[in-house]
Amino acid sequence: MNLDNPLLILRNQISAIDSKLISLLSERRSLAEAVAHAKEKINHPIKDKERERELLASLIEQGKELNLDGYYVTRLFKTIIEDSVLTQQALLQNKLNNIRQSARIAFLGPKGSYSHIAARQYASRNFEHLIEYSCHNFQDICTHVETDQADFAILPIENTSSGAINEVYDLLQHTSLSIVGELTIPIEHCILVSCDTKLMNIQTVYSHPQPFQQCSQFLNSFPTWKFEYCESTAAAMKKISLLNSPNAAALGSEAGGLLYSLHALEKEIANQQQNITRFIVLSQKPIEVTHQIPAKTTLIMATGQQSGALVEALLVFREHNIVITKLESRPINGNPWEEMFYLDVQINVTDVAMKSALKALEDITRSQKILGCYPSENLIPV
Ligand SMILES: O=C(O)C(=O)C[C@]1(C(=O)O)C=C[C@@H](O)C=C1
Structure with a gap:
């Protein structure tokens, strides 16, 4: 080590702390796995909001004394606890469903x-x-x-x-x-290029239609650019790598671009920051979701075309105290002007309330199909 270079010395100290943090995080994850096994035995829910609240409050207090602001501590530990919850959920789910290695x-x-x-x-x-x-x-x-x-x-x-x-x-x-x-x-969309170039030299941008939509505001500021649709963002990156031209760019992730030796000319170009x-x-087969973790059920249903048919169907969920987190509609192929409704509901399909709601829906919908019940990854933050 060059002891005369103060930057190098400090960087080595930071690296040593980071290594300790990594092994501590791994140790914490092992403990979370042990907690999952303990909770399985006593049938305790994996997510414990009260414990999370206490933990965060205490960590924020400890952080304050060490000059770490509450927002920083909260952000860090939300990520850590989220990982813990997801690890525990995966463990119980895989055991219940004999998931392969x-x-x-x-x-x-x-x-x-x-x-x-x-x-x-x-x-x-x-x-x-x-x-x-x-x-x-x-x-x-x-x-x-x-x-x-x-x-x-x-x-x-x-x-x-x-x-x-x-x-x-x-x-x-x-x-x-x-x-x-x-x-x-x-x-996190970027403008990816294969060689040394500038935005003003770009003539054609390749990508999947979705990223074009998601970056429309940035792209509109370059009215001369031509857009070419590809099957995926990766197909676009492959193309740019092969073309190796200062006039062509792909729209895609920086990490993906690296696999094709592309670099980002412009980053964070999506219309919404939280993209x-x-x-x-x-x-092929549905899975069983343990009642110890939050589950989501997705179903589709076709209602009659009489007035109020959809409202009547939705009221069934309210009557059973079931939260609808998503409602989408799509045309039914071959039946012009008829719609199929897609619902995500925050409940396990085997729950008594859900069974009763499905029974009630049978009488007032033309058809319904459960697309699946699965562990919900969209954890509501404490
Ligand atoms: O203490 C527990 O019950 C845990 O499961 C551990 C833990 C954590 O990682 O700190 C994870 C999930 C719970 O919501 C609360 C805390």
Whole structure:
């Protein structure tokens, strides 16, 4: 070590602290796993808001004495506790459903796509080994699982900036697969290029239609740019890498771009700062969700066309005290002007209230289908 270089000495000290933090976080995670086993035995819910509140209040106090502001402490520990809850949930769920050690996951686009990042994140929490199947389109992803070439399908379903992904909602009407999980991924779009260039030199930008929508405000300030649609952001990155031109750019994630030796010319260009995509995970068989963790059920229903039909159906959920977290509608193929409604409700499908609500709905809807019941990853922060 060069002891004359003060920057190097300080950096080495920081690295030593960071290593300690990493091993402490790993130790904390092991304890959380032990807590999950203990809670399983006494049938205690995984999430304990009271304990989280006490823990955060005490940590904020401790932080204050050490000159760490409350916002910083809260942000850090929310992430740590969220990881703890998700680790515990995955542990109980995998035990209940005999989930395999290794899984074949089908996702959209070549390596580096946001779907690829989502597949890796889901696998890291649930399996030891991941076998990746990159697919060309959403239908191809479902077919892989329907025909047993893959165990799980990862599909983006909605984005905080551009809304619902209609093609995926339409696929859900016809697939035999069940939703078994969900996860959210922050989307951080960049202008990616392969060589030394400037924004003013760009002529054509390649990407999937979704990122174009999500970055429309930034893109509108370059009226001369041409836009070319690709199957995925990763397909766009691959293209830019092959073209190796100062006049072409891709719209996608910095992490994905690195896999294609691209660098970010401009970062954080999405219309909304909080640009998050929610993905759903599907498999051939539905799963059972333990009552110790928060569950979500997704269902579709077609109501009659008489006035008030939808309101009547929604009232059933209110009467049963069931929270609806999402309501979407899509046209029914072959029945012009008729709509299929998609609902996410915050309840386990095996809950008595849900069973009773479904029974009541049978009498007032034309059709209904449960798409799946799964652990909810959208944890309500304390
Ligand atoms: O103390 C517990 O009950 C835990 O499960 C641990 C823990 C944590 O990580 O601190 C995680 C989840 C609970 O909501 C509260 C706290």
